[in-house]
Amino acid sequence: MIPSQEQEKWMYKHMLISRFFEEAIEKIYMEGKSPAFNMANGPIPGEMHLSNGQEPCAVGVCAHLNAEDVVTSTHRPHHVAIAKGVDLKGMAAEIFGKTTGLSGGRGGHMHIFDPAVNFSCSGIIGQSVGPAVGAALSRVMQQKSGIAVAYLGEGAANQGAFHEALNMAGVWKLPVIFIIEDNSWGISVSKRASTAIERNSDRASSYGMPGEFIPGNDPIAIFKTVGLAVDRARSGLGPTLIEIETSRLAGHFMGDGEAYRPAGEKEALMKVDPIPVMKERLAEVYSWTDEDDAQLVADAHGVVDEAIKFARDSEYPAPEEAMEKVFV
Amino acid sequence: MTQVKEKERKLTIARAMAEAIAQEMRTDEKVFVMGEDIGELGGVFGNTRGLYKEFGPVRVRDTPISETAFIGAAVGAASDGMKPVVELMFVDFFGVCFDAIYNMMAKNTYFSGGNVTVPMVLMTSTGGGYSDAGQHSQCVHATFAHLPGMKVVAPSNAYDAKGMMIAAIRDPNPVVFMFHKALQGMGWLGTEKDAIVHVPEADYEVPLGKAVVTRPGTDVTIVGITSGVHYGLKAARILEEQGVSAEVLDLRSLVPLDREAVIESVTKTGRLIVVDEDYHSYGMTGEIIATVVEAGVPLKAPPQRVAYPDIPIPFTPPMEQWALPSPEKIIAAFNKMKEV
Numbered sequence: 325m326i327p328s329q330e331q332e333k334w335m336y337k338h339m340l341i342s343r344f345f346e347e348a349i350e351k352i353y354m355e356g357k358s359p360a361f362n363m364a365n366g367p368i369p370g371e372m373h374l375s376n377g378q379e380p381c382a383v384g385v386c387a388h389l390n391a392e393d394v395v396t397s398t399h400r401p402h403h404v405a406i407a408k409g410v411d412l413k414g415m416a417a418e419i420f421g422k423t424t425g426l427s428g429g430r431g432g433h434m435h436i437f438d439p440a441v442n443f444s445c446s447g448i449i450g451q452s453v454g455p456a457v458g459a460a461l462s463r464v465m466q467q468k469s470g471i472a473v474a475y476l477g478e479g480a481a482n483q484g485a486f487h488e489a490l491n492m493a494g495v496w497k498l499p500v501i502f503i504i505e506d507n508s509w510g511i512s513v514s515k516r517a518s519t520a521i522e523r524n525s526d527r528a529s530s531y532g533m534p535g536e537f538i539p540g541n542d543p544i545a546i547f548k549t550v551g552l553a554v555d556r557a558r559s560g561l562g563p564t565l566i567e568i569e570t571s572r573l574a575g576h577f578m579g580d581g582e583a584y585r586p587a588g589e590k591e592a593l594m595k596v597d598p599i600p601v602m603k604e605r606l607a608e609v610y611s612w613t614d615e616d617d618a619q620l621v622a623d624a625h626g627v628v629d630e631a632i633k634f635a636r637d638s639e640y641p642a643p644e645e646a647m648e649k650v651f652v
Numbered sequence: 653m654t655q656v657k658e659k660e661r662k663l664t665i666a667r668a669m670a671e672a673i674a675q676e677m678r679t680d681e682k683v684f685v686m687g688e689d690i691g692e693l694g695g696v697f698g699n700t701r702g703l704y705k706e707f708g709p710v711r712v713r714d715t716p717i718s719e720t721a722f723i724g725a726a727v728g729a730a731s732d733g734m735k736p737v738v739e740l741m742f743v744d745f746f747g748v749c750f751d752a753i754y755n756m757m758a759k760n761t762y763f764s765g766g767n768v769t770v771p772m773v774l775m776t777s778t779g780g781g782y783s784d785a786g787q788h789s790q791c792v793h794a795t796f797a798h799l800p801g802m803k804v805v806a807p808s809n810a811y812d813a814k815g816m817m818i819a820a821i822r823d824p825n826p827v828v829f830m831f832h833k834a835l836q837g838m839g840w841l842g843t844e845k846d847a848i849v850h851v852p853e854a855d856y857e858v859p860l861g862k863a864v865v866t867r868p869g870t871d872v873t874i875v876g877i878t879s880g881v882h883y884g885l886k887a888a889r890i891l892e893e894q895g896v897s898a899e900v901l902d903l904r905s906l907v908p909l910d911r912e913a914v915i916e917s918v919t920k921t922g923r924l925i926v927v928d929e930d931y932h933s934y935g936m937t938g939e940i941i942a943t944v945v946e947a948g949v950p951l952k953a954p955p956q957r958v959a960y961p962d963i964p965i966p967f968t969p970p971m972e973q974w975a976l977p978s979p980e981k982i983i984a985a986f987n988k989m990k991e992v
């Protein structure tokens with residue numbers, strides 16, 4: 325399955341939007357946090373997990389999905405949310421804790437819910453997986469179209485919930501795809517130090533489903549492999565487990581000193597930053613010009629700037645609204 | 653001989669905990685540490701800093717993100733002669749591993765008729781106030797304290813943190829050791845200065861199950877634990893300016909619970925306010941009030957509680973700050989009692 329030029333352009337554009345969004349968040353996050361770095365301060369308080377470098381995992385998968393398909397994501401959700409079509413203004417406002425946010429400010433960056441495009445995420449490692457299986461089950465039981473995709477980190481693949489959910493999806497042959505974003509780190513602990521086998525995709529054989537490993541953080545390769553898995557799921561052939569080799573270009577969260585990273589690792593990863601790599605590919609394959617690129621970059625900045633401005637300009641909710649929405 | 657006064661040595665709770673664990677590891681080779689990012693990183697909240705360097709990867713083990721496995725493993729190791737100190741990074745994550753905790757760790761001693769012991773410490777961070785939302789900010793004190801078979805303690809300052817950690821490691825029973833993030837002395841989480849106090853270098857125990865009067869007073873008793881103590885102390889200072897003498901009682905332990913200390917203090921003051929960052933209903937605040945009522949302590953006014961409303965903890969600062977306990981809420985509670 326090969327992406328069309330339009331699809332490649334879409335992927336590149338959403339990689340740009342995602343990266344520019346993270347860059348904007350990164351900058352604003354530091355407002356009010358210096359000289360003393362205190363997470364509680366500034367327009368964006370709390371933890372902040374940036375997705376820089378992991379954009380290919382978002383676009384290569386979501387290029388195959390429609391709004392009706394369900395995506396569950398993790399504590400590092402922005403890139404996936406953007407590729408899934410989550411309302412960017414609402415997401416930005418949520419991250420700022422504003423009343424116009426997707427959840428009126430109750431959830432924040434680790435709890436992005438946009439039912440309009442069937443996107444959700446959770447800050448608990450491994451808990452993206454069960455809900456995706458359940459959404460897939462629900463589609464089958466209701467004879468409704470659409471599939472489910474669960475994202476998780478390679479660290480989360482050592483969580484019991486992952487194994488239980490995969491087994492159940494395998495037994496029931498559900499239309500669900502498990503996407504492991506292998507950035508080789510779970511906070512400060514390397515994949516090698518925490519995982520008994522080299523490839524999590526090999527674990528698929530225990531659960532009666534195909535397992536695929538995609539090296540190189542390459543959106544095109546991801547598009548191809550995931551396309552086949554999506555076809556399988558849509559045609560009732562059951563689940564697939566896919567592990568994507570990707571890179572975490574930022575710290576685990578903002579404020580992470582990253583002393584645990586081997587010297588030179590980050591520099592090496594920066595050299596194969598998927599965004600310039602994708603740009604070069606477009607130039608090579610589709611004679612993409614600098615002007616074409618400048619236009620797309622400007623468009624992407626426009627989308628991000630608009631969302632950030634919306635978030636900044638929005639009001640905070642009234643404190644007492646905290647009591648609302650526990651039940652409806 | 654003149655006694656040399658020990659030089660004042662102010663430590664954060666994080667450093668006091670790490671020092672306590674290190675001292676026990678030096679004297680007892682059965683003590684070892686497991687958890688996520690507790691090795692080279694020294695713990696996300698700093699309470700294992702330096703241990704990896706001193707004791708190495710065999711005794712200071714970074715685990716996979718597999719809480720059910722490593723807490724369950726701690727139960728097994730503890731019953732086989734080891735003394736594990738394991739970390740559940742945020743208490744909120746108990747959801748993925750509670751069976752190992754409350755059905756195994758907490759019950760094996762009893763079910764074995766006391767023939768099997770589980771001498772382990774489960775240390776875990778609690779609390780919010782910095783906009784981390786409701787999967788990373790809870791206290792859930794009562795959730796643990798409700799279930800028989802595990803001691804549950806939570807220091808409010810570095811002196812107690814060291815002494816209670818040493819006592820917890822030496823205790824033949826499982827101990828849940830809760831530390832509040834805002835009291836850790838990690839700058840990035842804000843720092844409660846009152847939690848940073850003198851800590852003797854020598855090893856010492858602070859007995860588990862003994863409350864302490866942090867500030868004596870005569871007009872009202874403010875009972876708290878961990879962050880609640882600091883809200884209480886701040887309120888007491890403001891009340892003092894208004895001519896009210898408030899006594900602040902730091903429970904330090906929820907299990908065992910020092911009911912006598914509560915009864916003694918309220919017998920003296922006749923008024924009770926209980927402060928807890930854990931949820932309002934079915935919690936520690938209700939338990940303390942019931943203790944006083946059941947004991948028939950004469951009261952000058954109905955007891956009050958200042959606790960977290962029964963809502964998931966919201967992210968946005970206006971909502972979260974509004975929902976947290978505060979000195980102002982304690983003073984409002986006191987004023988309400990005055991009206992009676």
Ligand SMILES: Cc1ncc(C[n+]2csc(CCOP(=O)(O)OP(=O)(O)O)c2C)c(N)n1
Nearest residue numbers: 400447448449477478479480509510511745
């Ligand atoms: C059950 C649970 N345990 C621990 C954590 C703390 N934690 C947050 S992110 C993280 C690392 C996750 O690693 P990985 O799954 O590889 O995702 P990445 O951060 O690399 O995107 C950990 C341990 C958590 N949120 N939930």
Ligand SMILES: [Mg+2]
Nearest residue numbers: 477478509510
């Ligand atoms: Mg990872």
